[in-house]
Amino acid sequence: DAGITQSPRHKVTETGTPVTLRCHQTENHRYMYWYRQDPGHGLRLIHYSYGVKDTDKGEVSDGYSVSRSKTEDFLLTLESATSSQTSVYFCAIRGIGGANTGELFFGEGSRLTVL
């Protein structure tokens, strides 16, 4: 157990509404990531963070924003949800003290459905 909690685990919302997903870690890791998983695409990186208030874009960042005001929490926000953002979202942290040789540990996922 890598001490990662995602909330909510399931959410159904309507097009145009804002949605925030939360990732909470108890391990004090520096690097945190948000991925989305879609059939045929595997996992695609949305945003990642390398410290408090330090974030960077991934390959599919359009329509998403993130915030990290404290080490343990990494928030993913969809300002105005669209049906194309229906997906399973995974948070991950990097182990081994944050060295880039460390593997990622994943949360259990948040399933978002946008109607």
Added chain:
Amino acid sequence: AQSVAQPEDQVNVAEGNPLTVKCTYSVSGNPYLFWYVQYPNRGLQFLLKYITGDNLVKGSYGFEAEFNKSQTSFHLKKPSALVSDSALYFCAVQRSNDYKLSFGAGTTVTVRA
């Protein structure tokens, strides 16, 4: 840019037979390579990684993978598959001077009894 190709969407094997899941990658510079497994409705679990050194890497649950630089491949193998190995497998690549991991589309493995 970096990318991973998993050429087989599905692999089907009989229990007790060897299992191979293929992965090729494209990255500038030296690659770090990873394999993950995902069981239904769960997050990804780390299996093994190649960072440097011996090209044959051994990991969890009896899995191993061989790094082949000339063929830019990192195939996952298990000598004798179990029904419990049935799952979705992902290969991933990262540049050695970066922190972003890129995943393949995944390969569904089914092991029949």
